[in-house]
Amino acid sequence: MKNILIIGAGKSSSSLIKYLLDKSNSENIFLTIGDISKENSSKLILNHKNAKAIVLDVFNKTERETAIEKSDIVISMLPARFHIEVAKDCITYKKHLVTASYVSKEMKTLDKAAKENGLIFMNEIGLDPGLDHMSSMQVIDGIRKKGAKMLLFESFCGGLVAPESDDNLWNYKFTWNPRNVVLAGQGGAAMFIQEGTYKYLPYHKLFRRTEFLNINGDKYEAYANRDSLKYRSVYGLDDIPTMYRGTIRKVGFSRAWNLFVQLGMTDDSYTIENSENMSYRDFVNLFLAYSPSDSVELKLRSYLKIDQDDVMWEKLIELDIFNPKKKIELPNATPAQMLQKILEDSWTLQQKDRDMVVMQHLFGYEINGERRQIESSLVVKGENQTYTAMAKTVGLPVAIAALKILKGEIKTPGVQIPISKEVYEPILKELKNYGIEFTEKEVPYLGYNPNNVIG
Template identity: 80%
Template sequence: MKNILIIGAGKSSSYVIKYLLEKSNEEKLHLTIGDISIENATKLINNHKNAKAIIFDVFDKNQRENAIKNATIVVSMLPARFHIEVAKDCLKYGKNLVTASYVSPAMKALDKQVKAKELVFINEIGVDPGLDHMSAMQVIDKIRNKGGKMLLFESFTGGLVAPESDTNLWNYKFTWNPRNVVLAGQGGAAMFIQEGTYKYIPYHKLFRRTEFLKINNQKFEAYANRDSLKYRETYGLKNIPTMYRGTIRRVGFSRAWNIFVQLGMTDDSYSIENSENMSYRDFVNLFLAYSPSDSVELKLRSYLKIDQDDVMWEKLLELDLFNPNKKIGIKNATPAKILQKILEDSWTLQENDKDMIVMQHLFGYEKEGKKEQIESSLIVFGENQNYTAMSKTVGLPLAIATLKILNGEITKPGVQIPIAKEVYQPILKELKNHGIEFIEKKVPYLGYNPNHVIG
């Protein structure tokens, strides 16, 4: 039996486990699911004969090394910052590794050693990053093979709530790690290039510079991802005039989210004294000027110039932000942690809620003196809270890549992402069997349209 060690049994692990268990008899697989809490792992295994759950503490060196030593291949579903410890053990014991996370500098530094041992360390093989890389490279390679010269590449992805479960004014619920949503866009200016001109958007302006999209007759908006420029070299588009990557939300979300940014509620750099005893109303008042007479509501509307009949105000009221009786209950919390707690009250998926993944790529190119454009779009809907669209689009590419490495179909050694044809082609082909398929169509070449961008 081939022993697959899956480390982490969180929200994105359900489809990894489901797919590999379905293949386990045919492919002679045995799954070991390790997690600090064994309950979810046990639930996902559901007494399957070809799997077992173990308690796994990534900081327990002996336990970690023993589990990795006994594996044929390792799939790390841990938070990105913990992958490196797993990777070092995989290198030490000669095990291939698969993760969905961005390649960190520490992971990249292992590349020579990984190649020397002829090991495969595939990263960025989830949805974004992952599915975006593979689907983009498939079209880019096709354009190049037909003699086209790339002029424009724009890529947008969003994890959203499905229309039938869209029950709040924000048109949003948490479909992945809430902390990542609250901290989105921080850590430096958003960087991209349009028509040969470099653009930089500082964090405090990010959510007022949005682009409008229409996908499958639905309207969306997108704000810029932090660094689009690094993908020029990754995709072989070093001299491309326009390169932009963004995150999709429903129209109106970014303008409302900007309220939290301007107040300072998304800051994660300091702790608030006595936060556990504060009410939601106290928290809002922290960021507003003192007044012996004006209410918190009046001060906030005045500071941000929000009319009482504005839908923005209705969105804030819906979150119960001004409730004097609800307590934060988190000791020494940062503003970002408190905001996350408040949002989880309203934005957590309910038992029957479904989510969806939306992705769109735009490819502009010149061929034989004529400018053309291809639009490639994907919408995937979740089944329920356990088998979400997010876990499906993260987990299936991971699981498929794992099996193809095990079977010797993916052999290129080194620390890598899935941009090579021999990697992305078989994975995308298999994904079609599971309802993950991009719809491509030719559209008029637009190039950079200044009406798309606000601000």
């Protein structure tokens, strides 16, 4: 039997493991699931005869090397910063590697060694990045095949709560790492190009400039990703006049989130003294002027110019953010960590809740003097708290890619992402069997429409 080593048994691994277990008899494969917690991995294999759980501390060189040496292919579901040591071992022991993470500078340096050893190091093969690459390149390659010229490419993705589980005023719950949500957009200006003009949005303005989207009849908004231009050359779109990538939320989320940004609550660069003993109300008051007479509520409404009957105010009240009894209970915490703690009270998915992944691409092109546009959309709902939409859309592309590499159906070696037809065509085809299928339609060419932008 071929041995697949999966390192990391977090939330995104459930659908990945189930897919491979379901295929284990027919494909003659055995899974070894390594995690710092054997309990985590044991829960996902359900005593299946073609799998075993082991304790694997990625920082333990002996444990890591022993597990990798025994495998035929390695799937790393670790946080991105931990992949590199796994990747180096894969070079040493001549094993293929699959990850869902962005290609780091360190990973790129292994390209030559991977090629020399005939190894495939497939990265960015999850949801975003991953499904976005594959579905986009399939359409872009189709447009190029017609001899058309690309004019516009916009891509949007979001992890949301399914409508039937949407029971708060923010229309949002955490469906992936809450810390990443709180810190979203930080670390530099958002960069994109529209009608040949470069645009740069600083963080403090990011959530006030959003685009409206209509996906399967439902209205959404999207704020710009930090760097929309990093894939311009990768996709072969160096000369494209408009390229924009964004994160999807329900309409109204960004305007309300901007309140936290303007107050400074999303700052992660310093810690607060005595944070563990602060109440939620104390936390809010940190960012407001001193007044011996005015209440915290009055000071906040005055500072942010919010009327008492404004839905923005109702959203803040719903979070119980002014509660003087609830404690932060986090020592030496940053404002961002304290805000995350408060939000987790209201935005953590409950057992009955289902999540939802939404993705949309817009492709504008010119052919025979005529401008046209294709709209490609995807909506996937989770089944439960184990097999979520996020786990499905991240894990299944990883699993399918790993199996096809193992079977020799994907052959090109090197450090890469899934933008070649050899990779995206068979994976997208198989994903349809699991309800992951894009709906494409021709729509009127709009180009960049300033009327479609908020702020």
